[in-house]
């Protein structure tokens with residue numbers, strides 16, 4: 001008999017090692033191929049991975065770079081964001097979406113999000129447009145997409161450039177189109193914990209524009225043009241390492257299956273948490289999600305997180321403090337209270353473990369522990 005009261009199960013938020021274990025023979029082989037072959041920079045794996053990603057995303061060009069942050073920064077440069085411009089985006093995000101706007105010299109302008117989907121609220125866009133507005137950066141958060149039809153219609157009406165932050169949304173679709181295929185360009189991230197994660201950092205720019213693709217390819221390598229040591233643009237050194245490209249090409253073959261596994265687990269959460277007093281994630285009509293995160297809301301968020309921890313379950317708060325509260329970004333916003341939905345959601349959101357190597361049993365345990373603290377009243381559950 002177990003006399004020590006304690007968690008019956010340990011549920012970590014991520015299990016990155018399990019990805020290696022599932023694919024170890026193929027990964028070992030390609031890593032060995034790269035190291036022993038000596039083509040470490042923009043070799044055959046890099047080319048192959050770009051071609052396969054363009055096919056996967058249904059876009060003309062895929063340009064591999066060394067992070068999602070660089071994918072955004074280079075896309076913004078190629079799209080022409082710069083000093084004097086205003087770029088509209090949201091503050092409920094990872095900082096990279098916004099820091100890169102600031103780095104171009106442009107001014108980020110924050111609009112609020114939709115409470116039910118966590119995505120940019122298109123109804124707030126027109127009021128934020130001024131004669132200086134140059135672009136819009138919709139951020140597809142947690143694996144589903146913003147309402148791109150409405151955003152693109154407003155952008156067209158006001159002649160604005162749209163660059164999508166699709167860092168969290170590889171494989172997500174809206175009305176049959178992949179994330180990243182609406183705007184002039186989009187940035188994807190292959191950071192370790194993403195649905196398609198590198199063994200380190202990685203990212204990709206996708207675009208259907210030949211002109212943007214040519215600029216991004218050049219900016220990625222110091223702005224070098226058609227000839228070596230001739231520079232057409234101000235650039236960076238931001239190639240995706242060959243070894244990462246080789247790893248990513250192997251993992252890409254598994255992405256759809258891995259996303260399906262996440263969907264199966266999310267369905268278990270959705271079903272069981274109907275009996276809990278929490279707000280479960282909602283999809284915008286026309287969207288599919290890759291369940292990059294499974295994020296619930298409750299006014300008793302901190303209490304729930306502590307209760308889950310005691311039960312052996314890791315959870316994460318994405319994102320505890322909206323971007324406009326942080327020192328480097330305060331000057332771009334109208335202060336606390338200026339984005340009421342973003343601010344409310346930041347206090348209530350909690351992401352539960354979801355990844356392709358969790359079991360139905362583990363997810364059931366998590367949901368039961370949520371229900372144990374926050375049961376729905378019998379009347380409400382009916």
Ligand SMILES: Cc1ncc(COP(=O)(O)O)c(C=O)c1O
Nearest residue numbers: 067068069094096097167189191
């Ligand atoms: C919404 C969003 N944008 C941008 C990024 C930046 O990507 P990376 O970490 O690959 O630089 C991330 C990654 O965490 C992200 O979640």
